[in-house]
Amino acid sequence: MNGLVIEKPLPTADGDSQAFWEGLRSGRLLLQHCADCGHVQYYQQRICRQCQSDNLQLKPASGKGTIHSYSVVYRAPGPAFKDDVPYAVLLVDLEEGPRMVSSLVGKDFDALDFDAPLTLKIIQINDEVSLPCFELAINELHSS
Amino acid sequence: MRNSRSLRGQVAIVGVGQSPSGRVPGRSPLDLTADATLKALADANMNKSAIDGVLTGNAFASSFHRFSIALSEYLNIQPSYSNTLQVSGATAGAAVNTAAAAIHAGLAETVLLACGDSLLTGMTPDMAIRAMTESRDQQYEMPFGIPVANTFAMTAHRHMKEYGTTAEQFAQVAVTFREHARRTPGAQKTEPISIEDVLHSKMVTTPYHKLDCSLISDGAVALILTSAEKAKEYTQHPVYILGGGEYYSHEHIFLMPTLTQTGAVESSKKAYQMAGITANDIDVAGIYDCFTGTVIMMLEDLGFCKKGEGGAFVESGEITYGGKIPTNTHGGMLSYAHPGIPAAWFHFAEVVRQLRGACGERQVAGAELGLVHTLGAGFSTQASTVLGTENTL
Numbered sequence: 015m016n017g018l019v020i021e022k023p024l025p026t027a028d029g030d031s032q033a034f035w036e037g038l039r040s041g042r043l044l045l046q047h048c049a050d051c052g053h054v055q056y057y058q059q060r061i062c063r064q065c066q067s068d069n070l071q072l073k074p075a076s077g078k079g080t081i082h083s084y085s086v087v088y089r090a091p092g093p094a095f096k097d098d099v100p101y102a103v104l105l106v107d108l109e110e111g112p113r114m115v116s117s118l119v120g121k122d123f124d125a126l127d128f129d130a131p132l133t134l135k136i137i138q139i140n141d142e143v144s145l146p147c148f149e150l151a152i153n154e155l156h157s158s
Numbered sequence: 159m160r161n162s163r164s165l166r167g168q169v170a171i172v173g174v175g176q177s178p179s180g181r182v183p184g185r186s187p188l189d190l191t192a193d194a195t196l197k198a199l200a201d202a203n204m205n206k207s208a209i210d211g212v213l214t215g216n217a218f219a220s221s222f223h224r225f226s227i228a229l230s231e232y233l234n235i236q237p238s239y240s241n242t243l244q245v246s247g248a249t250a251g252a253a254v255n256t257a258a259a260a261i262h263a264g265l266a267e268t269v270l271l272a273c274g275d276s277l278l279t280g281m282t283p284d285m286a287i288r289a290m291t292e293s294r295d296q297q298y299e300m301p302f303g304i305p306v307a308n309t310f311a312m313t314a315h316r317h318m319k320e321y322g323t324t325a326e327q328f329a330q331v332a333v334t335f336r337e338h339a340r341r342t343p344g345a346q347k348t349e350p351i352s353i354e355d356v357l358h359s360k361m362v363t364t365p366y367h368k369l370d371c372s373l374i375s376d377g378a379v380a381l382i383l384t385s386a387e388k389a390k391e392y393t394q395h396p397v398y399i400l401g402g403g404e405y406y407s408h409e410h411i412f413l414m415p416t417l418t419q420t421g422a423v424e425s426s427k428k429a430y431q432m433a434g435i436t437a438n439d440i441d442v443a444g445i446y447d448c449f450t451g452t453v454i455m456m457l458e459d460l461g462f463c464k465k466g467e468g469g470a471f472v473e474s475g476e477i478t479y480g481g482k483i484p485t486n487t488h489g490g491m492l493s494y495a496h497p498g499i500p501a502a503w504f505h506f507a508e509v510v511r512q513l514r515g516a517c518g519e520r521q522v523a524g525a526e527l528g529l530v531h532t533l534g535a536g537f538s539t540q541a542s543t544v545l546g547t548e549n550t551l
């Protein structure tokens with residue numbers, strides 16, 4: 015890749031998602047709550063995916079979730095991720111209901127398990143972008 | 159009944175052609191696809207002037223946005239029906255279903271379906287990165303480093319958790335298809351492998367090792383479809399389209415309704431209903447095998463075994479000769495070739511040859527009914543097609 019600068023794909027907000035990425039910059043993972051049918055959704059769009067109402071309210075997530083599935087990535091998906099491997103990608107079930115893709119903070123892969131509790135940790139990538147990542151809620155696991 | 163319309167027996171595949179595949183340096187995707195087309199025309203004893211429809215998928219190693227139009231120009235064909243379809247790995251099945259519908263509806267009489275790419279030797283670094291990352295959402299998936307392989311890995315991992323499916327059972331799929339590839343001229347990988355070899359190959363993304371993952375290849379396939387009335391003008395062994403079904407359940411992996419059950423349930427149900435058959439009637443199958451676990455999940459969803467029993471089904475030899483449903487007798491994407499979107503076109507080529515009785519030492523004896531199931535994008539896209547010989551009409 016001689017001299018080619020490989021940058022990670024970073025999100026570009028659009029009309030649907032501007033509030034979401036702004037929320038992360040100010041430390042909140044915002045979910046859309048439908049005022050008409052009660053559906054809670056991730057990711058952001060103008061209408062409710064369950065009832066198509068546009069009466070949606072943004073509320074910050076508690077930051078608690080569990081692992082629905084995961085995979086530890088050893089072969090990087092392109093040169094931009096080469097320095098990161100191995101890393102774990104997660105399917106997280108949020109306490110409020112929605113499921114999302116995220117990645118694990120740290121490399122404690124042995125502690126990963128289905129249904130293991132997680133805590134949101136927002137990682138600032140640059141001035142524009144902060145990503146909603148998760149870490150294992152080890153203490154909670156031991157105390158509960 | 160939701161829809162009484164049917165294309166059962168209305169359209170047949172009359173020509174099949176393939177370019178060289180595997181490592182084929184120095185040949186562009188258009189060149190490879192044209193090569194496959196000329197071979198399919200020769201196979202059908204057909205002049206290209208008979209082609210009035212062209213459907214393709216796109217090629218990563220080609221800069222053309224309208225591959226079907228570029229291919230037509232390359233071959234000097236001016237079709238009156240054309241499109242470049244994009245439903246990822248399911249494009250092959252969707253193209254066959256769509257072409258059959260177009261012919262049945264009178265939009266075209268004879269349709270060329272062709273797809274080629276050079277993923278192995280024809281990609282610039284830019285193209286490779288694009289191919290790797292652009293297929294997932296740039297906002298809610300890709301920033302976390304989750305290309306399409308990881309979406310399949312997480313479904314397989316959950317399948318292990320829910321049903322006790324094992325890494326050894328995944329590995330058995332790779333071992334079986336490698337055995338099949340050893341009988342197939344032109345297969346990219348033919349050295350025998352064992353379950354141990356699979357388990358000891360490098361970890362790519364848990365639970366998948368290198369040998370659980372499909373190959374990267376160059377290559378192209380072409381199929382020619384025409385109306386049942388015209389089919390006998392070209393071949394003594396038309397292979398008829400008996401049923402088609404598709405299903406598109408989600409875009410983002412986190413909105414997949416259930417990680418361990420896919421839209422293949424719905425797509426195959428529709429195809430079987432149209433064909434008037436059940437999974438038990440099928441003699442030979444081509445099943446999209448991007449990863450070993452994908453095949454295990456599909457065997458369940460396509461109705462060849464019960465949910466959760468796919469691993470044991472594979473382990474007991476049911477997907478090879480003498481088993482319940484010999485699958486990917488050419489070796490599949492795990493061992494024959496995987497040039498990207500064209501990969502599943504090879505499954506069609508193989509099942510057509512099986513139904514013609516033309517597979518030589520890898521022939522499934524007495525094969526009359528075949529299923530090809532193609533899928534893509536983390537199980538987002540699903541297309542099933544039931545094919546049959548004249549006896550099945």
Ligand SMILES: [Zn+2]
Pocket residue numbers: 048049050051052053062063064065066067
């Ligand atoms: Zn609603």
